Amino acid sequence: MKDSFFRSMTWLHTWVGLLFCWLLWLVFFAGTLSFFRQEITLWSKPELHQHSMVVQSAQQDLLDYGFNRLNSEAPDAARWWISLPSERNPLLRVSHLPYAQPGEKASWVNHNLAADSKTPITTRETKGGSFFYRLHFDLHYMDRTTARWIVCLASLFMLVALISGIVIHKRIFKDMFQFRTGKGSRSWLDGHNLSSVLALPFHLMITYTGLITLIFTLFPYPAQTVYEEGVKEFRKDFYPERQRPQQSHEALSTPAFAQSLDHFFTNWPEQPISRIIIDHPQDAAAVMKIYGANRSEIKDEQAVWIYSGKTGELLNTVHLEDSAAAQLYGGMIAMHTGRLASTGLRWLYFLCGLAGCAMIATGCVMWAKRIRERQKPTQPASFGLKLVESLNLAAIMGLPLATAAFFYANRLLPVGHSGRADQEVLAFFLTWAATALFAAKWRNQQGWRTLALVNALAWLLLPLCNALTTQGNLISYASKGQWALFMFDILTLLAAAVFFWQSNKLQSAPQTRPQRARTERAA
Structure with a gap:
C-alpha cells in the first residue's frame, strides 16, 4: 500500500511536471526578470542616464x-x-x-x-521591463483571457508538482547538502533536488500567490453570486477609485485643487504621493485622486484620497483601512509581485527565482537523460524523446539568447524608428524561433555546447555594445553611483561566465553512447 502510494506520487510528480515544464520555465524566467522591471526599463532608456x-x-x-x-x-x-x-x-x-x-x-x-x-526628456520607444512582466502571465500574440487561463492551468500543475515532490522526498534535508558530479542522470537529480529544496518556501509562496492574482479568472462564482453583473460589478465596488465621474458640462471657474492638497499635506504629512489623477479638471464634476506610495507595506493597492475639484472636500478614502479579507488578498498579491521589497529583499526574490528556473530546467533534462540511459545502445529514440530533447534545448538555451537579442535590439535599432518597441519584441521571438529550429536539428551534446557558446558571447559583448551606443559604461556607472545600471552590466558578465563554464563542461564531458547517435542519424 505504501509502495503503491509513493509510486503513484512519483508518477504524478513526473508527468504533471513534464507536461507544462517549458511554459513554466518561461513564466519563471520572465517573472524573475520582472522583479527588476523598473531597473530594466531604466537601462532600456539611456536618455535618462545623464540625469x-x-x-x-x-x-x-x-x-x-x-x-x-x-x-x-x-x-x-x-x-x-x-x-x-x-x-x-x-x-x-x-x-x-x-x-x-x-x-x-x-x-x-x-x-x-x-x-x-x-x-x-525624449526617450526611445521601448517596452523595457514591462515586456517581461506582461509576458510571464499574458504571454504574447495571444488573447489575454486565453493566455491567463493557460498560465493558471500551468500554475495549478506546478503546485501539484511541488506538493507531490515534497511527498516523495524521503530525505528532504539531506538533499540540501548533496550534489554528485559526473553521475549522469543522478547528477541532474541532485541538482533538481538542491534547487528545489533550498528555495522551497519561495516556490510554494510564488506559485500559490500567483494563482491568487488570477483567482477571479479561475473562480468568478462568488462574485457572480453576490453581484448581478458578476466580477465586473465586484471590481466597481472594490476599486471605486477606478470609476470616472460623469461630466456635468458646467464650467468650473475656480478649482479647489490647492485646497485639497493643503488638506492632504496637513492631515497626512508623512505620506508620500506616487501620482495624482484629475477627472474633468475644468468641469464642476471634477474629482482629484491622490495615490499614496506603499513603500515597504505588505499591500498591493495604494491608498487613495478622493477630493471634490469644486469644493476641495474629501469625498472618500480607499484602501486606507481595508478589511482583513482585503488585506490578506492584497498582501498575497504584493508578496507575489515583490512590490513590498526593499533592494536586499528584491535580490533575494531574484535569486530564489533563479533557483526556480534551475529546478524546472534540471527536471526537464533529467527526464530525457533517464530515458536515454535506459535504452539499449542500438535502440532508436522515440518521437516523444526527440521532441522533449528539442524542447529542452530550445527553451533552456533559447530563452536567454532571445532575451539578449531583445537588449541588443534596444541599443541597435534607430532611436526614432516608428514601431520600435514592437520590433524589439519581434527580435526576441525571431531569435527564439531560430533557436527552436536549430534545436530540432541538433539536439545532441554538440548542439547544447554551440548554443552555450553563442549565449556566452552574446551576454559578454552586451556591455560593450552598450558602451559603444551610449555615453555610459561599467566604470562610469560606478563612478556616478548609478548602481542599478552597474549591476545590469555585472549580471550580463556573470551570465556570460556561467554559459562559458557550461560550454567547457560540455566539451570535456564524454559523448553519451555514440552508437545510438549513429543509429539515430541512420534512421
Whole structure:
C-alpha cells in the first residue's frame, strides 16, 4: 500500500511536471526578470542616464510645476495625470488625455521631465521591463483571457508538482547538502533536488500567490453570486477609485485643487504621493485622486484620497483601512509581485527565482537523460524523446539568447524608428524561433555546447555594445553611483561566465553512447 502510494506520487510528480515544464520555465524566467522591471526599463532608456537618479525636489514643488504646466498646455483635457519620481524611477511625468471625438478613442499625451531640472526628456520607444512582466502571465500574440487561463492551468500543475515532490522526498534535508558530479542522470537529480529544496518556501509562496492574482479568472462564482453583473460589478465596488465621474458640462471657474492638497499635506504629512489623477479638471464634476506610495507595506493597492475639484472636500478614502479579507488578498498579491521589497529583499526574490528556473530546467533534462540511459545502445529514440530533447534545448538555451537579442535590439535599432518597441519584441521571438529550429536539428551534446557558446558571447559583448551606443559604461556607472545600471552590466558578465563554464563542461564531458547517435542519424 505504501509502495503503491509513493509510486503513484512519483508518477504524478513526473508527468504533471513534464507536461507544462517549458511554459513554466518561461513564466519563471520572465517573472524573475520582472522583479527588476523598473531597473530594466531604466537601462532600456539611456536618455535618462545623464540625469540624476536621486530625487531632490520636494513633492509639493513638483506638483505645483505639474499643475501649472497642465493649466497652460491642456486646460480643456478630459484627464490630468501627474506621476512623481521615486527611488526606482527618476522621471516626473505630466500627462493629459483629450476628450475623444465621437467614434474615436483618445490617446494620452505624455511629457517626461527630469526631476532635478524639469527639462523635457525624449526617450526611445521601448517596452523595457514591462515586456517581461506582461509576458510571464499574458504571454504574447495571444488573447489575454486565453493566455491567463493557460498560465493558471500551468500554475495549478506546478503546485501539484511541488506538493507531490515534497511527498516523495524521503530525505528532504539531506538533499540540501548533496550534489554528485559526473553521475549522469543522478547528477541532474541532485541538482533538481538542491534547487528545489533550498528555495522551497519561495516556490510554494510564488506559485500559490500567483494563482491568487488570477483567482477571479479561475473562480468568478462568488462574485457572480453576490453581484448581478458578476466580477465586473465586484471590481466597481472594490476599486471605486477606478470609476470616472460623469461630466456635468458646467464650467468650473475656480478649482479647489490647492485646497485639497493643503488638506492632504496637513492631515497626512508623512505620506508620500506616487501620482495624482484629475477627472474633468475644468468641469464642476471634477474629482482629484491622490495615490499614496506603499513603500515597504505588505499591500498591493495604494491608498487613495478622493477630493471634490469644486469644493476641495474629501469625498472618500480607499484602501486606507481595508478589511482583513482585503488585506490578506492584497498582501498575497504584493508578496507575489515583490512590490513590498526593499533592494536586499528584491535580490533575494531574484535569486530564489533563479533557483526556480534551475529546478524546472534540471527536471526537464533529467527526464530525457533517464530515458536515454535506459535504452539499449542500438535502440532508436522515440518521437516523444526527440521532441522533449528539442524542447529542452530550445527553451533552456533559447530563452536567454532571445532575451539578449531583445537588449541588443534596444541599443541597435534607430532611436526614432516608428514601431520600435514592437520590433524589439519581434527580435526576441525571431531569435527564439531560430533557436527552436536549430534545436530540432541538433539536439545532441554538440548542439547544447554551440548554443552555450553563442549565449556566452552574446551576454559578454552586451556591455560593450552598450558602451559603444551610449555615453555610459561599467566604470562610469560606478563612478556616478548609478548602481542599478552597474549591476545590469555585472549580471550580463556573470551570465556570460556561467554559459562559458557550461560550454567547457560540455566539451570535456564524454559523448553519451555514440552508437545510438549513429543509429539515430541512420534512421
